Amino acid sequence: MPRVSQTPRGEETSYDRERLGQWLAGQARAEGISRRRLLALLAAASAATALPPVPRAAAATSTTIVKPLPDEWFTVRGTNAETKWESLHGTGYHTPVDHFFVRNHTSTPVIEGAGWRLKVWGSGLRGAPGIDQAVEFGLDDLRALPPVTHSAFVECAGNGRNFYTTQQGQTVSGTAWTLGAVGVARWRGVRLSQVLRAAGLTRDAMDVMPRGLDDEYVTGGVSLGHVRRPLPLAKALDDVILAYEMNGEPLPYDHGHPVRVLVPSWAGIASIKWVGDIEVSAEPLYSPWNTDFYRLFGPAYPDGGSPPLTRQTIKSAFELPSGAAFTAGGTYHLRGRSWSGAGGIRDVQVSTDGGATWRPAGRLDVPRRDGWVRWSVPWRPSAPGPAELLARATDTAGRTQPDQAVYNTQGYLFDAVVRHPVTVV
Numbered sequence: 495m496p497r498v499s500q501t502p503r504g505e506e507t508s509y510d511r512e513r514l515g516q517w518l519a520g521q522a523r524a525e526g527i528s529r530r531r532l533l534a535l536l537a538a539a540s541a542a543t544a545l546p547p548v549p550r551a552a553a554a555t556s557t558t559i560v561k562p563l564p565d566e567w568f569t570v571r572g573t574n575a576e577t578k579w580e581s582l583h584g585t586g587y588h589t590p591v592d593h594f595f596v597r598n599h600t601s602t603p604v605i606e607g608a609g610w611r612l613k614v615w616g617s618g619l620r621g622a623p624g625i626d627q628a629v630e631f632g633l634d635d636l637r638a639l640p641p642v643t644h645s646a647f648v649e650c651a652g653n654g655r656n657f658y659t660t661q662q663g664q665t666v667s668g669t670a671w672t673l674g675a676v677g678v679a680r681w682r683g684v685r686l687s688q689v690l691r692a693a694g695l696t697r698d699a700m701d702v703m704p705r706g707l708d709d710e711y712v713t714g715g716v717s718l719g720h721v722r723r724p725l726p727l728a729k730a731l732d733d734v735i736l737a738y739e740m741n742g743e744p745l746p747y748d749h750g751h752p753v754r755v756l757v758p759s760w761a762g763i764a765s766i767k768w769v770g771d772i773e774v775s776a777e778p779l780y781s782p783w784n785t786d787f788y789r790l791f792g793p794a795y796p797d798g799g800s801p802p803l804t805r806q807t808i809k810s811a812f813e814l815p816s817g818a819a820f821t822a823g824g825t826y827h828l829r830g831r832s833w834s835g836a837g838g839i840r841d842v843q844v845s846t847d848g849g850a851t852w853r854p855a856g857r858l859d860v861p862r863r864d865g866w867v868r869w870s871v872p873w874r875p876s877a878p879g880p881a882e883l884l885a886r887a888t889d890t891a892g893r894t895q896p897d898q899a900v901y902n903t904q905g906y907l908f909d910a911v912v913r914h915p916v917t918v919v
Protein backbone atom coordinates (compact mmCIF):
# COMPACT_ATOMS: atom_id res chain seq x y z
CA MET A 495 0.00 0.00 0.00
CA PRO A 496 1.42 3.39 -0.98
CA ARG A 497 2.56 5.38 1.94
CA VAL A 498 4.06 8.79 2.44
CA SER A 499 7.27 8.32 4.30
CA GLN A 500 8.43 11.78 5.14
CA THR A 501 10.36 12.51 8.24
CA PRO A 502 10.22 15.98 9.69
CA ARG A 503 13.53 17.66 10.52
CA GLY A 504 14.93 16.65 13.84
CA GLU A 505 13.72 13.10 13.54
CA GLU A 506 16.60 11.72 11.58
CA THR A 507 17.11 8.90 14.05
CA SER A 508 13.69 7.40 13.52
CA TYR A 509 14.07 7.97 9.81
CA ASP A 510 17.28 6.00 9.84
CA ARG A 511 15.79 3.23 11.94
CA GLU A 512 12.89 2.92 9.55
CA ARG A 513 15.05 2.76 6.46
CA LEU A 514 17.40 0.28 8.09
CA GLY A 515 14.40 -1.87 8.95
CA GLN A 516 13.26 -1.73 5.35
CA TRP A 517 16.68 -2.53 4.11
CA LEU A 518 16.98 -5.56 6.32
CA ALA A 519 13.57 -6.65 5.11
CA GLY A 520 15.02 -6.68 1.61
CA GLN A 521 13.16 -3.61 0.43
CA ALA A 522 16.12 -1.32 0.09
CA ARG A 523 18.91 -1.31 -2.40
CA ALA A 524 22.51 -0.49 -1.75
CA GLU A 525 24.30 -0.37 -5.05
CA GLY A 526 27.97 -1.10 -4.68
CA ILE A 527 27.78 -2.42 -1.14
CA SER A 528 27.14 -6.02 -0.24
CA ARG A 529 24.39 -6.83 2.20
CA ARG A 530 26.99 -8.60 4.31
CA ARG A 531 29.14 -5.51 4.35
CA LEU A 532 26.25 -3.36 5.42
CA LEU A 533 25.16 -5.79 8.08
CA ALA A 534 28.67 -5.85 9.42
CA LEU A 535 28.77 -2.12 9.33
CA LEU A 536 25.39 -1.41 10.80
CA ALA A 537 24.96 -4.22 13.25
CA ALA A 538 28.41 -5.39 14.28
CA ALA A 539 29.54 -4.95 17.83
CA SER A 540 32.74 -3.08 17.13
CA ALA A 541 31.96 -0.56 14.47
CA ALA A 542 35.16 1.38 14.87
CA THR A 543 37.41 -1.58 14.08
CA ALA A 544 35.15 -2.64 11.20
CA LEU A 545 35.80 0.66 9.44
CA PRO A 546 38.07 0.62 6.44
CA PRO A 547 40.83 3.19 6.73
CA VAL A 548 40.10 6.50 5.06
CA PRO A 549 43.20 7.31 3.05
CA ARG A 550 45.07 10.40 4.04
CA ALA A 551 45.58 12.37 0.88
CA ALA A 552 49.22 12.61 -0.02
CA ALA A 553 50.70 16.08 0.15
CA ALA A 554 50.43 17.40 -3.38
CA THR A 555 51.95 20.36 -5.06
CA SER A 556 49.94 19.97 -8.22
CA THR A 557 46.22 19.65 -7.87
CA THR A 558 43.17 18.58 -9.73
CA ILE A 559 41.47 21.90 -9.15
CA VAL A 560 40.90 24.28 -12.06
CA LYS A 561 41.04 27.68 -10.36
CA PRO A 562 44.33 29.24 -9.22
CA LEU A 563 45.25 28.41 -5.61
CA PRO A 564 47.58 31.20 -4.52
CA ASP A 565 49.52 30.53 -1.32
CA GLU A 566 48.07 33.58 0.39
CA TRP A 567 44.55 32.22 0.04
CA PHE A 568 44.77 28.44 0.18
CA THR A 569 46.41 25.49 1.86
CA VAL A 570 46.40 22.59 -0.61
CA ARG A 571 45.56 19.26 1.01
CA GLY A 572 45.72 16.45 -1.54
CA THR A 573 42.87 16.91 -4.02
CA ASN A 574 41.40 19.63 -1.79
CA ALA A 575 42.12 23.28 -1.06
CA GLU A 576 41.44 24.90 2.31
CA THR A 577 40.70 28.63 2.54
CA LYS A 578 43.12 30.56 4.75
CA TRP A 579 41.02 32.47 7.26
CA GLU A 580 43.32 35.48 7.23
CA SER A 581 42.55 35.90 3.52
CA LEU A 582 38.88 36.55 4.35
CA HIS A 583 39.83 39.64 6.35
CA GLY A 584 38.31 42.60 4.55
CA THR A 585 36.16 40.49 2.25
CA GLY A 586 32.41 40.88 2.60
CA TYR A 587 29.72 38.63 3.95
CA HIS A 588 29.93 36.21 1.05
CA THR A 589 33.13 34.27 0.50
CA PRO A 590 34.51 35.42 -2.86
CA VAL A 591 34.36 32.56 -5.34
CA ASP A 592 38.13 32.67 -5.88
CA HIS A 593 38.69 32.19 -2.10
CA PHE A 594 36.11 29.44 -1.64
CA PHE A 595 37.46 26.09 -0.39
CA VAL A 596 37.33 23.07 -2.72
CA ARG A 597 36.69 19.53 -1.59
CA ASN A 598 37.11 17.04 -4.44
CA HIS A 599 37.07 13.28 -4.01
CA THR A 600 38.86 13.03 -7.36
CA SER A 601 39.21 16.01 -9.64
CA THR A 602 37.16 18.80 -11.14
CA PRO A 603 35.52 17.70 -14.40
CA VAL A 604 35.08 20.45 -16.98
CA ILE A 605 31.49 20.03 -18.12
CA GLU A 606 29.87 22.55 -20.42
CA GLY A 607 26.26 23.55 -19.81
CA ALA A 608 25.18 23.16 -23.45
CA GLY A 609 25.32 19.37 -23.61
CA TRP A 610 24.52 18.75 -19.96
CA ARG A 611 21.34 16.85 -19.05
CA LEU A 612 19.94 16.05 -15.64
CA LYS A 613 18.31 12.60 -15.54
CA VAL A 614 15.63 12.05 -12.91
CA TRP A 615 14.51 8.46 -12.50
CA GLY A 616 13.49 5.74 -10.09
CA SER A 617 10.71 3.84 -8.34
CA GLY A 618 9.45 6.96 -6.58
CA LEU A 619 8.35 8.54 -9.88
CA ARG A 620 5.21 7.92 -11.92
CA GLY A 621 5.82 4.86 -14.10
CA ALA A 622 8.99 4.04 -12.14
CA PRO A 623 11.35 4.91 -15.02
CA GLY A 624 14.78 3.32 -15.04
CA ILE A 625 17.76 5.51 -15.79
CA ASP A 626 17.34 4.80 -19.51
CA GLN A 627 13.79 6.17 -19.44
CA ALA A 628 14.70 9.06 -17.14
CA VAL A 629 12.90 12.37 -17.25
CA GLU A 630 15.54 14.78 -18.58
CA PHE A 631 16.16 18.45 -17.94
CA GLY A 632 18.65 20.66 -19.76
CA LEU A 633 20.12 23.81 -18.27
CA ASP A 634 17.62 25.91 -20.25
CA ASP A 635 14.76 23.86 -18.81
CA LEU A 636 15.98 24.63 -15.30
CA ARG A 637 16.52 28.28 -16.11
CA ALA A 638 12.94 28.48 -17.38
CA LEU A 639 11.62 27.53 -13.93
CA PRO A 640 11.10 30.24 -11.30
CA PRO A 641 14.51 30.99 -9.73
CA VAL A 642 15.25 31.10 -6.03
CA THR A 643 18.21 32.74 -4.31
CA HIS A 644 19.57 31.76 -0.92
CA SER A 645 22.72 32.62 1.06
CA ALA A 646 24.07 29.53 2.72
CA PHE A 647 27.31 28.01 3.86
CA VAL A 648 28.82 24.89 2.42
CA GLU A 649 31.00 23.29 5.06
CA CYS A 650 32.80 19.98 5.02
CA ALA A 651 31.71 17.68 7.86
CA GLY A 652 35.42 17.25 8.59
CA ASN A 653 36.11 20.97 8.94
CA GLY A 654 38.20 21.49 12.10
CA ARG A 655 39.25 17.82 12.10
CA ASN A 656 42.88 18.69 12.77
CA PHE A 657 41.96 20.02 16.22
CA TYR A 658 40.89 16.58 17.39
CA THR A 659 44.59 15.82 17.12
CA THR A 660 46.33 19.10 17.97
CA GLN A 661 43.96 20.16 20.75
CA GLN A 662 42.59 16.88 22.07
CA GLY A 663 45.44 14.46 21.31
CA GLN A 664 43.19 12.08 19.37
CA THR A 665 43.91 10.15 16.19
CA VAL A 666 41.29 10.51 13.48
CA SER A 667 41.22 9.65 9.78
CA GLY A 668 40.58 12.04 6.93
CA THR A 669 41.83 15.35 5.55
CA ALA A 670 43.47 17.39 8.31
CA TRP A 671 41.43 20.56 7.79
CA THR A 672 41.88 23.39 10.26
CA LEU A 673 38.86 25.75 10.06
CA GLY A 674 38.93 26.74 6.39
CA ALA A 675 36.68 24.07 4.83
CA VAL A 676 33.70 26.43 4.90
CA GLY A 677 32.37 29.29 2.81
CA VAL A 678 29.15 31.25 2.48
CA ALA A 679 27.84 32.02 -0.99
CA ARG A 680 24.71 33.38 -2.58
CA TRP A 681 23.29 30.47 -4.53
CA ARG A 682 20.75 30.86 -7.30
CA GLY A 683 18.90 28.07 -8.95
CA VAL A 684 15.62 26.19 -8.80
CA ARG A 685 13.98 24.32 -6.00
CA LEU A 686 14.67 20.62 -6.15
CA SER A 687 11.05 20.05 -5.10
CA GLN A 688 9.85 21.72 -8.27
CA VAL A 689 12.03 19.55 -10.49
CA LEU A 690 11.00 16.39 -8.66
CA ARG A 691 7.34 17.27 -9.05
CA ALA A 692 7.84 18.03 -12.74
CA ALA A 693 9.47 14.61 -13.06
CA GLY A 694 6.38 12.89 -11.64
CA LEU A 695 7.07 12.46 -7.94
CA THR A 696 4.66 10.01 -6.31
CA ARG A 697 3.54 9.48 -2.73
CA ASP A 698 5.71 6.37 -2.61
CA ALA A 699 8.94 8.34 -2.87
CA MET A 700 11.21 8.02 0.14
CA ASP A 701 14.83 8.79 -0.75
CA VAL A 702 16.42 11.08 -3.31
CA MET A 703 19.97 10.36 -4.40
CA PRO A 704 21.88 12.85 -6.57
CA ARG A 705 25.04 11.55 -8.20
CA GLY A 706 28.05 13.47 -9.48
CA LEU A 707 29.58 13.29 -12.96
CA ASP A 708 33.12 13.46 -11.63
CA ASP A 709 35.25 10.30 -11.81
CA GLU A 710 34.45 7.28 -9.68
CA TYR A 711 36.08 7.42 -6.27
CA VAL A 712 38.68 4.69 -5.90
CA THR A 713 40.08 3.90 -2.50
CA GLY A 714 42.25 0.96 -1.46
CA GLY A 715 42.03 -0.34 -5.04
CA VAL A 716 38.23 -0.51 -4.91
CA SER A 717 35.90 1.81 -6.79
CA LEU A 718 33.04 3.09 -4.66
CA GLY A 719 31.40 4.50 -7.78
CA HIS A 720 30.43 8.09 -8.41
CA VAL A 721 30.02 10.38 -5.42
CA ARG A 722 26.40 10.09 -4.31
CA ARG A 723 24.46 10.35 -1.08
CA PRO A 724 20.77 9.82 -0.40
CA LEU A 725 18.66 12.62 1.03
CA PRO A 726 15.41 11.93 2.85
CA LEU A 727 12.46 13.19 0.82
CA ALA A 728 11.42 15.61 3.56
CA LYS A 729 14.69 17.53 3.25
CA ALA A 730 14.71 17.26 -0.54
CA LEU A 731 11.28 18.91 -0.67
CA ASP A 732 12.10 21.52 1.95
CA ASP A 733 14.89 23.94 1.06
CA VAL A 734 17.22 22.12 -1.34
CA ILE A 735 18.27 24.00 -4.46
CA LEU A 736 19.67 22.88 -7.79
CA ALA A 737 22.09 25.78 -8.07
CA TYR A 738 23.48 27.15 -11.33
CA GLU A 739 24.87 30.43 -9.96
CA MET A 740 27.23 31.28 -7.11
CA ASN A 741 27.60 34.92 -5.99
CA GLY A 742 25.90 36.13 -9.15
CA GLU A 743 28.11 34.25 -11.61
CA PRO A 744 27.62 30.94 -13.38
CA LEU A 745 28.74 28.18 -11.04
CA PRO A 746 32.54 27.82 -11.39
CA TYR A 747 33.94 24.48 -12.62
CA ASP A 748 35.37 23.59 -9.21
CA HIS A 749 32.08 24.16 -7.43
CA GLY A 750 29.89 22.03 -9.65
CA HIS A 751 29.42 23.68 -13.04
CA PRO A 752 26.93 23.59 -14.60
CA VAL A 753 24.63 22.53 -11.71
CA ARG A 754 25.15 21.38 -8.14
CA VAL A 755 22.82 20.37 -5.37
CA LEU A 756 22.82 22.80 -2.45
CA VAL A 757 21.52 21.40 0.82
CA PRO A 758 21.37 24.30 3.29
CA SER A 759 22.75 23.68 6.80
CA TRP A 760 23.73 20.06 6.13
CA ALA A 761 27.19 18.49 5.87
CA GLY A 762 28.88 19.54 2.61
CA ILE A 763 28.80 15.99 1.20
CA ALA A 764 25.04 16.36 0.72
CA SER A 765 25.63 19.19 -1.76
CA ILE A 766 26.60 17.02 -4.73
CA LYS A 767 28.53 18.92 -7.39
CA TRP A 768 28.31 18.29 -11.16
CA VAL A 769 25.02 16.49 -10.65
CA GLY A 770 24.20 14.20 -13.57
CA ASP A 771 21.28 12.16 -12.30
CA ILE A 772 18.95 11.95 -9.37
CA GLU A 773 17.39 8.67 -8.31
CA VAL A 774 14.03 9.02 -6.59
CA SER A 775 13.33 5.81 -4.76
CA ALA A 776 10.38 4.25 -2.97
CA GLU A 777 12.86 2.29 -0.88
CA PRO A 778 15.66 3.57 1.32
CA LEU A 779 18.93 4.01 -0.52
CA TYR A 780 22.44 3.50 0.69
CA SER A 781 25.81 4.57 -0.63
CA PRO A 782 29.23 4.54 1.00
CA TRP A 783 28.59 8.20 1.83
CA ASN A 784 25.75 7.47 4.24
CA THR A 785 27.13 4.19 5.62
CA ASP A 786 30.94 3.96 5.86
CA PHE A 787 31.39 7.70 5.74
CA TYR A 788 29.52 10.59 7.32
CA ARG A 789 28.32 8.75 10.37
CA LEU A 790 29.85 9.03 13.83
CA PHE A 791 31.72 5.97 15.06
CA GLY A 792 33.40 5.71 18.43
CA PRO A 793 32.86 4.90 22.09
CA ALA A 794 30.21 7.62 22.49
CA TYR A 795 28.12 6.26 19.61
CA PRO A 796 25.93 3.20 19.08
CA ASP A 797 27.33 0.03 17.56
CA GLY A 798 27.11 0.52 13.85
CA GLY A 799 27.55 4.25 14.26
CA SER A 800 25.23 7.21 14.49
CA PRO A 801 22.50 7.87 11.93
CA PRO A 802 23.84 9.53 8.77
CA LEU A 803 25.05 13.07 9.44
CA THR A 804 22.62 15.83 8.59
CA ARG A 805 23.06 19.33 10.03
CA GLN A 806 26.43 20.90 10.59
CA THR A 807 27.55 21.85 14.05
CA ILE A 808 28.60 25.24 15.51
CA LYS A 809 32.01 26.88 15.03
CA SER A 810 33.96 30.14 15.23
CA ALA A 811 37.12 31.31 13.51
CA PHE A 812 39.37 34.36 13.72
CA GLU A 813 40.39 36.04 10.46
CA LEU A 814 44.01 35.58 11.49
CA PRO A 815 46.83 33.22 10.64
CA SER A 816 47.99 30.83 13.32
CA GLY A 817 50.81 32.56 15.20
CA ALA A 818 49.82 36.11 14.12
CA ALA A 819 52.03 38.78 15.67
CA PHE A 820 50.73 41.82 17.58
CA THR A 821 52.61 44.75 19.11
CA ALA A 822 52.27 45.31 22.85
CA GLY A 823 50.46 48.56 23.50
CA GLY A 824 48.86 48.66 20.04
CA THR A 825 45.09 48.70 19.54
CA TYR A 826 43.60 46.04 17.30
CA HIS A 827 40.19 44.99 16.15
CA LEU A 828 40.11 41.22 16.16
CA ARG A 829 37.67 39.97 13.60
CA GLY A 830 36.11 36.60 13.01
CA ARG A 831 32.99 34.72 12.04
CA SER A 832 30.72 32.15 13.70
CA TRP A 833 28.14 29.84 12.17
CA SER A 834 25.89 26.92 12.99
CA GLY A 835 23.76 24.37 11.19
CA ALA A 836 21.03 24.66 13.81
CA GLY A 837 20.16 28.34 13.44
CA GLY A 838 21.64 31.84 13.43
CA ILE A 839 24.37 32.97 15.82
CA ARG A 840 23.01 35.07 18.65
CA ASP A 841 26.09 35.57 20.84
CA VAL A 842 29.87 35.39 20.53
CA GLN A 843 32.21 35.64 23.52
CA VAL A 844 35.93 36.24 23.04
CA SER A 845 38.85 35.63 25.35
CA THR A 846 42.32 37.10 24.72
CA ASP A 847 43.91 35.54 27.80
CA GLY A 848 43.64 31.86 27.05
CA GLY A 849 40.12 31.49 28.43
CA ALA A 850 40.53 33.18 31.83
CA THR A 851 38.20 36.09 31.06
CA TRP A 852 35.57 36.59 28.36
CA ARG A 853 33.79 39.54 26.79
CA PRO A 854 31.09 39.83 24.15
CA ALA A 855 32.16 40.46 20.56
CA GLY A 856 30.23 43.05 18.58
CA ARG A 857 28.11 41.33 15.96
CA LEU A 858 28.31 42.86 12.49
CA ASP A 859 25.44 40.81 11.06
CA VAL A 860 22.02 39.79 12.28
CA PRO A 861 21.65 36.09 13.09
CA ARG A 862 20.75 34.29 9.88
CA ARG A 863 19.90 30.69 9.47
CA ASP A 864 22.35 28.87 7.14
CA GLY A 865 24.71 31.84 7.24
CA TRP A 866 27.40 33.19 9.52
CA VAL A 867 27.80 36.24 11.69
CA ARG A 868 30.88 38.40 11.36
CA TRP A 869 32.09 39.89 14.61
CA SER A 870 34.74 42.20 15.97
CA VAL A 871 36.33 42.83 19.34
CA PRO A 872 38.91 45.46 20.29
CA TRP A 873 42.15 44.24 21.86
CA ARG A 874 45.08 46.07 23.37
CA PRO A 875 47.72 43.49 24.18
CA SER A 876 49.92 44.64 27.06
CA ALA A 877 52.62 42.10 27.85
CA PRO A 878 54.88 40.61 25.17
CA GLY A 879 54.86 36.82 24.91
CA PRO A 880 52.68 34.06 23.56
CA ALA A 881 48.90 34.36 23.93
CA GLU A 882 45.81 32.40 22.98
CA LEU A 883 42.68 33.87 21.45
CA LEU A 884 39.38 31.99 21.88
CA ALA A 885 35.89 32.59 20.50
CA ARG A 886 32.78 30.82 21.74
CA ALA A 887 29.49 31.14 19.86
CA THR A 888 25.91 30.42 20.87
CA ASP A 889 23.21 29.87 18.28
CA THR A 890 19.51 30.67 18.25
CA ALA A 891 18.77 27.00 19.00
CA GLY A 892 20.65 27.42 22.29
CA ARG A 893 23.76 25.46 21.38
CA THR A 894 27.07 26.80 22.71
CA GLN A 895 30.52 25.64 21.66
CA PRO A 896 31.93 23.28 24.31
CA ASP A 897 35.53 23.09 25.54
CA GLN A 898 35.90 19.57 24.20
CA ALA A 899 34.44 17.93 21.09
CA VAL A 900 33.15 14.37 21.41
CA TYR A 901 35.59 12.02 19.68
CA ASN A 902 34.61 10.09 16.57
CA THR A 903 36.99 7.98 14.51
CA GLN A 904 36.65 10.03 11.33
CA GLY A 905 36.91 13.40 13.06
CA TYR A 906 33.60 14.85 11.90
CA LEU A 907 31.66 17.77 13.40
CA PHE A 908 34.40 19.35 15.52
CA ASP A 909 32.60 21.98 17.58
CA ALA A 910 34.89 22.83 20.50
CA VAL A 911 36.30 26.32 21.09
CA VAL A 912 39.57 26.53 19.18
CA ARG A 913 42.61 27.96 20.95
CA HIS A 914 44.21 30.28 18.42
CA PRO A 915 47.90 30.92 19.18
CA VAL A 916 49.34 34.41 18.62
CA THR A 917 52.46 36.26 19.72
CA VAL A 918 52.70 39.68 21.30
CA VAL A 919 56.02 41.38 20.56
Ligand SMILES: Nc1nc2c(c(=O)[nH]1)N[C@H]1C(S)=C(S)[C@@H](COP(=O)(O)O)O[C@H]1N2
Pocket residue numbers: 594595596597598599600648649650651705706707708721748749750761762763764765766767768769
Ligand atom coordinates in the same frame (compact mmCIF):
# COMPACT_ATOMS: atom_id res chain seq x y z
N1 LIG B 1 30.26 15.20 -7.22
C1 LIG B 1 30.85 15.55 -6.09
N2 LIG B 1 30.16 16.31 -5.22
C2 LIG B 1 30.72 16.70 -4.06
C3 LIG B 1 32.03 16.27 -3.70
C4 LIG B 1 32.75 15.50 -4.65
O1 LIG B 1 33.92 15.14 -4.46
N3 LIG B 1 32.12 15.16 -5.82
N4 LIG B 1 32.53 16.62 -2.47
C5 LIG B 1 31.54 16.91 -1.44
C6 LIG B 1 32.09 17.41 -0.20
S1 LIG B 1 32.73 16.25 0.86
C7 LIG B 1 32.00 18.74 0.14
S2 LIG B 1 32.54 19.26 1.65
C8 LIG B 1 31.46 19.75 -0.80
C9 LIG B 1 32.48 20.84 -1.07
O2 LIG B 1 31.98 21.81 -1.93
P1 LIG B 1 32.96 22.86 -2.62
O3 LIG B 1 34.10 22.10 -3.24
O4 LIG B 1 32.12 23.61 -3.61
O5 LIG B 1 33.47 23.79 -1.55
O6 LIG B 1 31.08 19.17 -2.04
C10 LIG B 1 30.49 17.89 -1.95
N5 LIG B 1 30.00 17.49 -3.23
Ligand SMILES: [Mo]
Pocket residue numbers: 597649650651652762763
Ligand atom coordinates in the same frame (compact mmCIF):
# COMPACT_ATOMS: atom_id res chain seq x y z
MO1 LIG C 1 33.12 17.32 2.85
